[in-house]
Structure formats: structure tokens, C-alpha cells
Amino acid sequence: MTKQILVGGVPVGGGAPVSIQSMTNTRTDDVAATVEQIRRLEAAGCQIVRVAVPDRAAARAVGAIRERISIPLVVDIHFDYRLALECIAAGCDKVRINPGNIGGEDRVKAVAQACRRRGVPIRIGVNGGSLEKPILAKYGGVTAEALVESAFGHIALLERYDFTDICVSLKSSSVPVTMAAYRRMAEESDYPLHLGVTETGTLRMGTLKSAVGIGGLLALGVGDTLRVSLSADPVEEVRAAKDILKAVGLERGEPDLIACPTCGRTRIDLIGLAGQVEERLKGVHKPITVAVMGCVVNGPGEASAADVGIAGGDGEGLLFRKGEIVKKVPQQALVDELFLLIDTL
Structure with a gap:
């Protein structure tokens, strides 16, 4: 188990539930726009949010943003350690840096000491696109071993100043490289891991790459918090993250929809029914499994583990609970009857 x-x-690590993160894409110095976006992210299920701090104007906005939001605020710092110090003083909840790119060891020490005084953790964000040149030369490019070596180098810098309130990420645009790096890190360190595949692309492919990489790691028991990185509205990152957690069984308190593929036996609009059920389940917050099956062959038998479900027929269908048929229902009433049953759970 990782440290917490x-x-x-x-809480991140130490057996705590896997938390969902995202990052704003507004100008951080536009406080109103940034706060509005953070509130939308929180409403979607984001639990920790990060803002970019590229300059003093952004750093000066951090305090005002923090005062107007209720979820923890992470600042993303590169190159200028003074920006980190200003954000720490303004009340940020976490700092994301690469200790190797903010200057000499005295600057790393200054950031570590400021974080220690205020109880602010640091995420060491190793990225395949910004690995140190000697490490790239040693391994011949971006490899899992290169990412892990870079991470341990940064960890050593912070540990030198007795700072261990650390979280680590090892991101690459390659899903296999990313997965291998995280698995290796999990074997060699007990620092909590922030999962992510970077630069994944647009909504569809980015979600697929993230689901494979992040979901695969979570299924193996690796990872403590995550961010899905998409070239899309950040709210879509949160939705994708929630779906990934649901797919690997880590989204607690939310419904899980299972539905069979269509085939020649199907005599109802299964695709339409599944879509209606999925949409209406957005308003349900219960840890239940709901099945939408195309025929009596697949349901309720194959869906007997579901808490409730419907199985199609020809103009009518079956409503069932825990594999037991409740009643026959006209096709047009199937979804309404299903949700009446869900209300009783």
C-alpha cells in the first residue's frame, strides 16, 4: 500500500478511494472564468483541480480563486520557483513541479521548506516530452526505465531536504510505455501515484487511450488518483474518469449499466432503450447494476447478477430483479416500469 x-x-493513497482530477483551460488570471469552470468541473464530479501558473499575473490570482471554490486547488509550476512560493503563500493545496527544472538546489530547498511549513504536498510530474537530456541519451529515448529514473532523481532532491509529502506521475503519450513505467514505479516505491496518459488527443481516441492505460493500471491495483487528459472541454475529462472508475468497479455509489449487443434475435429497439436508460441513470445515485437485454436468451438468465433489468421481446418485454421475472410489460412502458422498480431499491 502506498503512503497517504x-x-x-x-486523501490520496494509503487505501483512500481513487480521486478524480482535471485542469482548467481558462487564463488563470481571469478569476471569474476560472472559478466558473472549476464549479462546472466540481458539479461533474471533479475532486481536485489544477490551474496553470505561467507568470506572476496567474500567481496573483491563485488566492482569489482559492477563496471562491470548495475543492482543493493545485498549481502547475515550471521553471520559476518564485511562482511556487507565491502560490503556496496564497493558500494553494498542492504544487506540481519538476524539481529539476526550477533552478539550483537552493531553489528546490526553498519550495520544499515553504510546502512543509504549510502542509502542502508536491507532485513530481515526470513527462516523456520533457525528460532530461542525459537520461534520454542513456536510454535512447522515452522508455519506462527513463521515466522511473527521472522520477527517482527528483524524489532524491526533495528527500535531501527531508521532504516526503510527495505524489508522483510518470506520463507519456504511449500507453504501453506509461503502463510499464507506473508498474515499475509501484514495485520500487510507496509514494502515491497520480495516473494519466498525456497528449491522448481528441474526445474519442483520448478517452479510449486513457481507458486502456489508466483503467488497466487500476485493474492491477496501481494508482491513487487520476486525470484523463483530453483535447476537449475539461468536463469531458471528468466524465471519462468517472466512466473508467465505473468500468473497473471503483466508482462507489453510482449505477452500472450492462447491455447486450444486438443480434438477429432482437425484436425491439435495444440501442434506443439502452440509450434512454443510460440517460435517465444520470439522475440515479445508487450502487446498483442495471441490465438492458435484447431477448429472453440473454436476460434475465445471463443478467441474473443485475439488481434490476429489462429483456426485450416482440412488442413487449420482461421486467426482472436478481434474475427473477417480475412481470411482462408493453415495450413502450419498459423504461418507465424499470425506473419505478429502481425507485423501490
């Missing part, structure tokens, strides 16, 4: 850090009031 606290990001604001959210």
Missing part, C-alpha cells in the same frame, strides 16, 4: 498525502481535505 492530503490534498486539501482529499
Whole structure:
């Protein structure tokens, strides 16, 4: 089990539930726009949010943003350690840096000491696109071993100043490289791991790559918090993250929809029914499994593990609970009857 850090009031690692993160794409110095986006992210299920701090104007906005939001705020710092110090003083909840790119060891020490005084953890964000040249030369490019060596080098810098309130990420645009790096890191370190595949692309392919990489790691028991990186509205990152957690069984308190593929036996609009059920389940917050099956062959028998479900027929269908038929229902009433049954659970 990994160590646990606290990001604001959210525990990360140490057996805590896997938390969902995202990052704003507004100008951070536009406080109103950034706060509005953070509130949309929180409403979608984001639990920790990160903002870019490329300059002093952004750093000066951090305090005002923090005062107007309720979820923990992470600042993303590169190159200028003074920006980190200003954000720490302004009340940020976590700092994301690469200790190797903010200057000499005295600057790393200054950031570590400021974080220690305020109880602010640091995420070491190793990225395949910004690995140190000697490491790239040693391994001949971006490899899992290169990412892990870079991470341990940064960890050593912070540990030198007795700072261990650390979370680590090892991101690459390659799913296999990313997965291998995280698995190796999990074997060699007990620092909590922030999962992500970087630069995944647009909504569809980015979600697929993230589902394979992040979901695969979570299924293996690796990872403590995650961000799905998409070239899309950040709210879509949160939705994808929730779906990934649901797919590997880590989304607690939310319904899980299972539905069979269509085939020649199907005599109802299964695709339409499944879509209606999925949409209406967005308003349900219960840890239940709901099945939408195309015929009596697949349901309720194959869906007997579901809490409730419907199975299609010809103009009518079956409503069932835990594999037991409740009643026959006209096709047009199947979804309404299903949700009446869900209300009783």
C-alpha cells in the first residue's frame, strides 16, 4: 500500500478511494472564468483541480480563486520557483513541479521548506516530452526505465531536504510505455501515484487511450488518483474518469449499466432503450447494476447478477430483479416500469 498525502481535505493513497482530477483551460488570471469552470468541473464530479501558473499575473490570482471554490486547488509550476512560493503563500493545496527544472538546489530547498511549513504536498510530474537530456541519451529515448529514473532523481532532491509529502506521475503519450513505467514505479516505491496518459488527443481516441492505460493500471491495483487528459472541454475529462472508475468497479455509489449487443434475435429497439436508460441513470445515485437485454436468451438468465433489468421481446418485454421475472410489460412502458422498480431499491 502506498503512503497517504492530503490534498486539501482529499486523501490520496494509503487505501483512500481513487480521486478524480482535471485542469482548467481558462487564463488563470481571469478569476471569474476560472472559478466558473472549476464549479462546472466540481458539479461533474471533479475532486481536485489544477490551474496553470505561467507568470506572476496567474500567481496573483491563485488566492482569489482559492477563496471562491470548495475543492482543493493545485498549481502547475515550471521553471520559476518564485511562482511556487507565491502560490503556496496564497493558500494553494498542492504544487506540481519538476524539481529539476526550477533552478539550483537552493531553489528546490526553498519550495520544499515553504510546502512543509504549510502542509502542502508536491507532485513530481515526470513527462516523456520533457525528460532530461542525459537520461534520454542513456536510454535512447522515452522508455519506462527513463521515466522511473527521472522520477527517482527528483524524489532524491526533495528527500535531501527531508521532504516526503510527495505524489508522483510518470506520463507519456504511449500507453504501453506509461503502463510499464507506473508498474515499475509501484514495485520500487510507496509514494502515491497520480495516473494519466498525456497528449491522448481528441474526445474519442483520448478517452479510449486513457481507458486502456489508466483503467488497466487500476485493474492491477496501481494508482491513487487520476486525470484523463483530453483535447476537449475539461468536463469531458471528468466524465471519462468517472466512466473508467465505473468500468473497473471503483466508482462507489453510482449505477452500472450492462447491455447486450444486438443480434438477429432482437425484436425491439435495444440501442434506443439502452440509450434512454443510460440517460435517465444520470439522475440515479445508487450502487446498483442495471441490465438492458435484447431477448429472453440473454436476460434475465445471463443478467441474473443485475439488481434490476429489462429483456426485450416482440412488442413487449420482461421486467426482472436478481434474475427473477417480475412481470411482462408493453415495450413502450419498459423504461418507465424499470425506473419505478429502481425507485423501490
